[in-house]
Amino acid sequence: MTHAIVIGGGATGVGVARDLSLRGVDVTLLERGGLGAGTTGRSHGVLHSGARYAAVDPEGAADCIRENRILREIAGTAVSETGGLFVQLPDDPNDAFERRAAACEELGISVERLDPKTAREREPELPSDVERALAVPDGVVSPGRLVAVTADAARRNGARIRTDTPVTDVLVDGDRVVGVETADGRLRADYVVNATGAWAGEIVSLAGIELRMAPTKGAMVAVSEPDVGSVLNRSRRPSDGDIAVPYRGGVVLGTTSTPVEDPDDVATDGATVERLLGEGEALLPGVAEAPIDRVYCGVRPLYGGDRDGRSAPRGFRLLDHTEEGRSGFLSIVGGKLTTHRLMAEAVSDHVCGVLGIDEPCRTHEIPLPAAEGTRFDELCEQFDVGGPADETFTFR
Ligand SMILES: Cc1cc2nc3c(=O)[nH]c(=O)nc-3n(C[C@H](O)[C@H](O)[C@H](O)COP(=O)(O)OP(=O)(O)OC[C@H]3O[C@@H](n4cnc5c(N)ncnc54)[C@H](O)[C@@H]3O)c2cc1C
Numbered sequence: 001m002t003h004a005i006v007i008g009g010g011a012t013g014v015g016v017a018r019d020l021s022l023r024g025v026d027v028t029l030l031e032r033g034g035l036g037a038g039t040t041g042r043s044h045g046v047l048h049s050g051a052r053y054a055a056v057d058p059e060g061a062a063d064c065i066r067e068n069r070i071l072r073e074i075a076g077t078a079v080s081e082t083g084g085l086f087v088q089l090p091d092d093p094n095d096a097f098e099r100r101a102a103a104c105e106e107l108g109i110s111v112e113r114l115d116p117k118t119a120r121e122r123e124p125e126l127p128s129d130v131e132r133a134l135a136v137p138d139g140v141v142s143p144g145r146l147v148a149v150t151a152d153a154a155r156r157n158g159a160r161i162r163t164d165t166p167v168t169d170v171l172v173d174g175d176r177v178v179g180v181e182t183a184d185g186r187l188r189a190d191y192v193v194n195a196t197g198a199w200a201g202e203i204v205s206l207a208g209i210e211l212r213m214a215p216t217k218g219a220m221v222a223v224s225e226p227d228v229g230s231v232l233n234r235s236r237r238p239s240d241g242d243i244a245v246p247y248r249g250g251v252v253l254g255t256t257s258t259p260v261e262d263p264d265d266v267a268t269d270g271a272t273v274e275r276l277l278g279e280g281e282a283l284l285p286g287v288a289e290a291p292i293d294r295v296y297c298g299v300r301p302l303y304g305g306d307r308d309g310r311s312a313p314r315g316f317r318l319l320d321h322t323e324e325g326r327s328g329f330l331s332i333v334g335g336k337l338t339t340h341r342l343m344a345e346a347v348s349d350h351v352c353g354v355l356g357i358d359e360p361c362r363t364h365e366i367p368l369p370a371a372e373g374t375r376f377d378e379l380c381e382q383f384d385v386g387g388p389a390d391e392t393f394t395f396r
Helices: 011-022 058-074 094-107 116-122 143-156 197-206 270-283 340-355 373-383 388-392
Strands: 003-007 026-030 084-088 112-114 132-136 139-141 160-162 169-173 176-182 185-188 191-194 216-223 231-234 243-247 250-254 292-300 316-320 329-334
Touching: 003 011, 003 176, 011 026, 011 143, 011 340, 026 143, 058 094, 058 139, 058 340, 084 094, 084 116, 094 132, 112 116, 116 132, 139 143, 139 243, 143 160, 143 373, 143 388, 169 197, 176 191, 191 197, 191 340, 197 329, 216 270, 231 270, 250 270, 292 388, 316 340, 329 340
Parallel strands: 003 026, 003 191, 026 160, 084 231, 191 329
Antiparallel strands: 084 132, 112 132, 169 176, 176 185, 216 250, 216 292, 231 243, 243 250, 316 329
């Protein structure tokens, strides 16, 4: 049986493990910590509709709305259909609103224009000077629940999911990658998938080649009030402090974009927290005085673009390393939590194409196993799930 190794147990890695195992490939996934311990467990958890990117990156937005619809169908309790609002405040440019609305309509993302009264009826915590709002089909996804049920699905198809197992070396024979090394010894494979996101450059260097990532760090502040129902965005180009995501009766305020050399650099400072609270105050008056539950950072697995990261492409890239003299080895970088299934499909199509396996993708039509209550707790324990985002995403 064909054996593939997937390095990295974030959303992308578990998605690849599920997809390949459904196509009959024998899969071993190796994660250095717990599942979702990287960027996946340190995100806002927005199930993007694509509205945030529609005017600046229509291709990425089209991926988001397609995957948004699929995950609503298959991901069950991992997704909450909150809806989202792009809110125009007096400081926000007038033309941005209509540009976003038109771009969404072009892409088939449903939008509803709300006057100030209707916007405040829907979200009473919005400020009295709100000028208008655009309702879009954003949602919220629990990163922990998503990785746990996806890994569970892969395991039911025969995949082995090994947490707390860092890959320490990549084995090369001539011009082929033939396996990896961990503390438990050497493991050989017909194909090795590098799904380590912001850490992808480190794994590639173990194979003796180079991949220069452009990771940027984003900070988030979770506060325990006010109680909002929808994902709230400012109606302007993506910028610091322009998003508030509902959770358990409070909100997660995000985010920032700071280039980092080391993807393990997830520290933040008081000034950043103050800035996020200050920006949040414009969208939700009083939020800056709310009790802070937690502060955390995640590092975006960006590749290409300039170093400030705001202009780096948010789409994903599949990098087959054959031309660099390392066949049987690819890296999947960039993308979003929302598009992880599509990324996994692209990877699995590629791997199956190389290995001569003629099986179609089925991950878009097969529901993920349900995981609520004690079942979810059990999976979290088995897969060591528990990133900082997950502590905030207990759905009501
Ligand atoms: C601040 C912030 C907010 C975000 N908000 C959203 C959002 O609201 N919605 C959205 O759709 N996307 C969001 N994103 C993007 C999204 O979180 C990421 O694109 C996605 O989670 C990346 O998943 P991944 O599996 O590719 O990478 P990761 O989740 O980082 O997984 C890579 C894994 O590889 C492991 N690894 C590293 N080295 C090794 C090794 N040597 N051996 C074994 N394992 C190793 C790591 O521990 C990690 O678990 C956000 C990102 C950030 C930074």
